[in-house]
Amino acid sequence: MPALPEKWVLLVDGEHIQDPSTGNWFPGPRTEIEWTGLLQQRQLSAASVDAGNTEFLDGHVVSSYVLLLDPGIPVTPDRRDQFRGPDGLIYEVEGKPRPRRPARGSRRLAYIAANVRCVSDIKE
Incomplete structure (x- = not known):
């Protein structure tokens, strides 16, 4: 039974396909794997730049996330x-x-932690 509440989709690139007319390679159709998880924003602090957040101007920080x-x-x-x-x-x-x-008790895997960043530029 899944413990985490949000529905996520892993986008796996398909095998690369070569265009016969140009010889260029491009990714094939993506496979979508549905899974459950939870996105958490990292806490900003005085040491936030060192903790994986990106500072693009003085005082302007883009937060990182943990999925x-x-x-x-x-x-x-x-x-x-x-x-x-x-x-x-x-x-x-x-x-x-x-x-x-x-940290204590069962040695069974509790979850998988992945550092992620938002790469969507525009909402559709």
Whole structure:
């Protein structure tokens, strides 16, 4: 039974296809894998720039997010993989997602934590 409430979709690129007329390669159709998770915004602090947030002007910081995923996802997300959130926005994985276990008690996997950033420019 899933523990996390939001519906997410992992967007997996298909095999690259070569255009016969130009010889250029382009990604094939994406496979969508539905899963459950929870998006959390990292807390901003005085050390927020060091904690993974991006400062693009003095005093202007873009927050980073952590996507918690229920364990058991059939395809483990990797760097640059993308998720579509319940709000329709696209989030890109930054770094390698990490499995997390409870600090005490069971050694069973509790969730998978992935640092993500919003890459959607425009809402449709």
